[in-house]
Amino acid sequence: MSIKIAVISLIQETNTFSAKNATYEDFKMQGIWYGQEADLNSRGSNTEIAGAISYLRSQSCEVIPIMRAWAMSGGILGDDDFRALFQPALEMLVSLPALDGVMLNLHGALITQSHDYADAEIVARVRALIGEEIPIAVTHDLHANVTGEILEHADILIGYQTYPHIDQADTGAKAAKLLLDLLAVGAPIQTAISKIPLLIPAEVQIIKSEPMLQVRNLADSYLSDRVLDISLFPVQPWIDVPELGFAVTVTGTLAKLELLKIATEISDKIWEIKEQFEVGLVKPADAIVRIKKGNEKGRSKFSILLQSSDAPPGGAAGDSAALISELVKAGPDFNVYTNLVDANAVVAAGNAGIGGEVELLIGASLDPRWSKPVFISGKVLNLGSTPILLKGIVMNGQEVSIGNWATIDCGRGLIVLVSTEPAPSFDPATYESVGLQVSKADAVHVRSCALFRAGYVELFDEVLILDIPGPTSPALAKIDYRRAQRPLFPLDR
Numbered sequence: 001m002s003i004k005i006a007v008i009s010l011i012q013e014t015n016t017f018s019a020k021n022a023t024y025e026d027f028k029m030q031g032i033w034y035g036q037e038a039d040l041n042s043r044g045s046n047t048e049i050a051g052a053i054s055y056l057r058s059q060s061c062e063v064i065p066i067m068r069a070w071a072m073s074g075g076i077l078g079d080d081d082f083r084a085l086f087q088p089a090l091e092m093l094v095s096l097p098a099l100d101g102v103m104l105n106l107h108g109a110l111i112t113q114s115h116d117y118a119d120a121e122i123v124a125r126v127r128a129l130i131g132e133e134i135p136i137a138v139t140h141d142l143h144a145n146v147t148g149e150i151l152e153h154a155d156i157l158i159g160y161q162t163y164p165h166i167d168q169a170d171t172g173a174k175a176a177k178l179l180l181d182l183l184a185v186g187a188p189i190q191t192a193i194s195k196i197p198l199l200i201p202a203e204v205q206i207i208k209s210e211p212m213l214q215v216r217n218l219a220d221s222y223l224s225d226r227v228l229d230i231s232l233f234p235v236q237p238w239i240d241v242p243e244l245g246f247a248v249t250v251t252g253t254l255a256k257l258e259l260l261k262i263a264t265e266i267s268d269k270i271w272e273i274k275e276q277f278e279v280g281l282v283k284p285a286d287a288i289v290r291i292k293k294g295n296e297k298g299r300s301k302f303s304i305l306l307q308s309s310d311a312p313p314g315g316a317a318g319d320s321a322a323l324i325s326e327l328v329k330a331g332p333d334f335n336v337y338t339n340l341v342d343a344n345a346v347v348a349a350g351n352a353g354i355g356g357e358v359e360l361l362i363g364a365s366l367d368p369r370w371s372k373p374v375f376i377s378g379k380v381l382n383l384g385s386t387p388i389l390l391k392g393i394v395m396n397g398q399e400v401s402i403g404n405w406a407t408i409d410c411g412r413g414l415i416v417l418v419s420t421e422p423a424p425s426f427d428p429a430t431y432e433s434v435g436l437q438v439s440k441a442d443a444v445h446v447r448s449c450a451l452f453r454a455g456y457v458e459l460f461d462e463v464l465i466l467d468i469p470g471p472t473s474p475a476l477a478k479i480d481y482r483r484a485q486r487p488l489f490p491l492d493r
């Protein structure tokens with residue numbers, strides 16, 4: 001008789017500083033699939049569920065796909081929305097004949113109105129339904145806020161090994177293999193966790209760069225035939241919940257105490273080098289002067305003006321006008337493409353038509369906490385509603401709708417892309433798709449923390465990380481945490 005594994009995937013990264021709460025509709029926009037649809041619609045994609053299902057089938061298991069729902073990062077999920085999403089999965093689970101194991105693909109930083117650790121709540125509810133005997137394997141995003149609670153209900157927990165993330169399917173397959181090994185051997189494969197009160201900016205969580213690289217190398221040095229996975233969870237820092245920090249999990253067949261010893265040794269090392277996780281920030285006006293001066297000296301550098309503090313992939317609105325305002329003030333007298341979410345501006349540009357002149361106040365239309373609207377005037381270059389076809393390695397081939405959009409030439413080198421939905425500006429395909437050739441720009445404006453390093457890989461000469469406040473700011477010490485446990489580095493030194 002073949003081994004029966006149920007698979008559930010429910011993924012959203014919550015940012016508690018987002019301007020608005022997440023809803024059922026945010027998931028619906030990306031597709032909520034139950035039963036066979038969860039399998040059919042995910043097949044071939046670089047997702048945990050696709051990787052898990054394909055590995056399980058390759059081992060002749062009977063896979064029971066239960067659900068797949070994913071939403072773009074955003075605010076706290078409402079209780080009713082959470083219930084509407086997850087209740088059908090629980091009902092399917094309870095109606096199933098005997099299972100051998102359950103695979104749960106979760107983000108690890110989902111927060112609902114009532115649950116600060118909603119992923120742990122999901123695992124607890126599944127555990128309550130299936131009893132204590134059936135093993136559960138969980139996968140998480142590297143940005144998960146893992147706590148001991150989830151490991152009271154899950155046997156195995158592992159996360160992505162990459163950032164920018166490119167190993168979603170591999171992580172699903174790896175967890176599936178661990179789950180089958182656990183069932184086959186009968187020897188307990190288990191996960192231990194060590195967590196430290198440390199937050200680090202997303203900009204310095206890049207696994208292949210220092211200081212993360214030495215942590216990853218240290219972790220890898222412990223891997224053996226009894227230490228099967230070590231995952232680093234530097235946590236996405238924009239969540240304000242009591243138990244917040246950098247976690248390390250170690251999964252293997254050793255005794256729990258021995259696994260815990262390894263996790264603690266690695267987290268001790270992270271604590272020791274915590275001062276190295278610093279991000280150098282540049283004031284927008286200074287960044288503009290630097291590019292201008294470079295151009296005068298005749299160097300043809302390609303710069304990324306990185307507004308990581310307003311990154312939609314981290315749950316921000318993408319409507320801060322802070323950089324555009326400085327560019328307007330400065331000239332800028334070099335070729336720069338910028339982007340901004342502003343639905344009214346798109347309508348006004350549409351009314352003017354291609355070639356028409358517009359005078360507009362743009363920006364701060366969704367989240368006015370961080371910037372003021374800025375006055376621009378210019379000529380409408382292009383209008384459209386075609387989605388962006390991503391070509392960077394992160395989500396290669398995926399289409400992202402930015403709603404309706406317009407490009408406006410403000411003169412002196414400044415071109416603004418306005419759209420009704422956030423543009424995936426971490427990928428050069430965004431500007432290319434609206435008719436702007438990235439090779440002709442001296443600088444591009446990107447709203448992302450790290451994804452752009454995969455999107456613009458080898459295209460840029462320098463990254464200027466801008467010192468601008470926002471809901472995904474790297475200046476963690478300035479963020480107004482109210483519920484997180486203290487002391488917490490770097491808030492308390």
Ligand SMILES: [Zn+2]
Pocket residue numbers: 141142143165
């Ligand atoms: Zn992530």
